[in-house]
Amino acid sequence: MMNNKxxxxxVALLMGVSVIVQAKEFxxxxxxxxxxxxxxxxxxxxxxxxxxxxxxNEDKFLHTVFSTSEAKKFKLARSSNGESxxxxxxxxxxxxVECKIHNSMYVEINVK
Ligand SMILES: [Cu+2]
Numbered sequence: 372m373m374n375n376k377x378x379x380x381x382v383a384l385l386m387g388v389s390v391i392v393q394a395k396e397f398x399x400x401x402x403x404x405x406x407x408x409x410x411x412x413x414x415x416x417x418x419x420x421x422x423x424x425x426x427x428n429e430d431k432f433l434h435t436v437f438s439t440s441e442a443k444k445f446k447l448a449r450s451s452n453g454e455s456x457x458x459x460x461x462x463x464x465x466x467x468v469e470c471k472i473h474n475s476m477y478v479e480i481n482v483k
Contacts, residue, residue, distance in 0.1 A: 396424075396457075399424055399427070400426075401430045401436075402430055403430065404432060406476055413478055417483060418460060422460055425455050425458075426456055428452055428454050429452065430452060432473070433450065433472060434449070435448075435450070436469070436470055436471075437471055438466050438467055440467050442462045442482055443458065443460050443464070449472075465479060465480070465482075
């Protein structure tokens, strides 16, 4: 039989695992010099702290995705068609995501 300490450990472990399972991955594609979800332009997206967004270049153009927002500063490597990069958003706040090459590309990620 497990003693109390051991069973507490397993309860804590299970709680930790369930938190990890709840974190979601969102896919944003780059297409026609737009950020898109399901082939439609997306300009704002609500996610939760801990979620990951994967940016997939499906375009014939190069893209360099970045943000200078306080909640998540990042700059992804320049990507060509078929390449993807992921960002995990750990802090709550508004993250304005842009492309260094195409200044019309913009999506606001609201981390709740
Ligand atoms: Cu671009």
